[in-house]
Amino acid sequence: MKARPYHHGDLRSALLTLAEGTLRERGPAELSLRELAREAGVSPAAPSRHFKTKQALLDALALEGFQRLTAALDASLAQAGDTFAQRLAGLARTYLAFATGNTALLDLMYGRKHDPDATAELVAATERLKNLATDLIESGQRRGEVRPGPVDRQSVPLMVALQGLTALALTGGFTEEQLDEGVSDTIAFVLRGYAP
Amino acid sequence: MKARPYHHGDLRSALLTLAEGTLRERGPAELSLRELAREAGVSPAAPSRHFKTKQALLDALALEGFQRLTAALDASLAQAGDTFAQRLAGLARTYLAFATGNTALLDLMYGRKHDPDATAELVAATERLKNLATDLIESGQRRGEVRPGPVDRQSVPLMVALQGLTALALTGGFTEEQLDEGVSDTIAFVLRGYAP
DNA sequence: TAACAATGTAAGCAACGCATACAATGTGGT
DNA sequence: ACCACATTGTATGCGTTGCTTACATTGTTA
DSSP: OOOOOOSSSSSHHHHHHHHHHHHHHHHHGOOHHHHHHHHHTOOTTGGTTTTSSSHHHHHHHHHHHHHHHHHHHHHHHHSSSSSSSHHHHHHHHHHHHHHHSSSHHHHHHHHHHSSSOOOOOHHHHHHHHHHHHHHHHHHHHHHTOOSSOOOHHHHHHHHHHHHHHHHHHHOOOOOOHHHHHHHHHHHHHHHHHOOO | OOOSSOOOHHHHHHHHHHHHHHHHHOOOOOOHHHHHHHHSOOOTGGGGOSSSSHHHHHHHHHHHHHHHHHHHHHHHHHHHSSSSSHHHHHHHHHHHHHHSSSHHHHHHHHHHTTTTTOOHHHHHHHHHHHHHHHHHHHHHHTTTOOOSOHHHHHHHHHHHHHHHHHHHHHOOOHHHHHHHHHHHHHHHHHHHHHHH
């Protein structure tokens, strides 16, 4: 029977992992620093060393979410085919997969955005996501598969489609099958809209 | 100096009004039943007569939001022109106006949806919204301004666009002007996608 | 006018976030 | 090897919260 060491070892990441679990299962409102501390086997005040406030923990969680999402999207673009259609489909599908697989986290990520005192890192993370979309459009234009025009304006419909698709997927009311149809339809629709 | 009457008179709607105020200014997390009771000048336990839990109050708020939104959209469609393009533009713009004018409320409305125990009234309210979109598509098809096809599949891109547009508007990062451009671009994009 | 439902109050519980003061542990400079 | 010091944990307590139970007041209606 070994006594628990005075120092946890890696409380910070332990808290983040635990927090994501309860976030996923019970939502951000149910998240309690004290409960997290209990689960980690540590005193109620211990988490404050790593996260000054509860909001700080949520921000850290959101930031991690953005990193995971952009990583997934980067990977998808890297292994997708060359045509605009293929890349678009890949992007949409991995974005949607992340969204449906991390509902609560995504809510947190975007919910935090329109708060005046969101971390600078957070807004930077969302910027990188936006760039991903414009890059895709740009490459499509170079290949002559997307009608010409200023990228920052051309990319809006794409972002609209991505956001809208996930929003629709998250608000539910769709069977797995309807959703898959919807994705295909929307991709086709978007392609038609971008056609030269 | 008249004594405050034992009964408030209309505590329920007073609570709803007050709640929407603090929701708008400080978000749903900052909402406190006790504080609401204080502002309404009643005892801390009084609100429980009308809203068993805090969540019940939020649900009521969300429901009210859906009613206001659908009313606004109905009005918009009623006074819009006859062509599909006009009706689409009207719908998009009033939807967006509501979204930007009631950020927190809209978050509440859609945030509550993917909770297993959301009110039946709530899901019904979202259904009516969906119908609005399909009606628009259908009328467009009758006029020969929208390519034919099964309505429930054809309407998906429209809903995607509406949801995406508001999502984008809410997450910010756009000036008023960019947003307006984005709306126009997206409307044009959608029209092109639906063109026969 | 007496029974009854609706609506309010009073009081108290357990849990929460957070601040402050203190204890144990690791670390780097001499 | 030692010792100042930052880091990371604990102990304790304050004020607030949501919610429950028991009781008081009022409006309605039979």
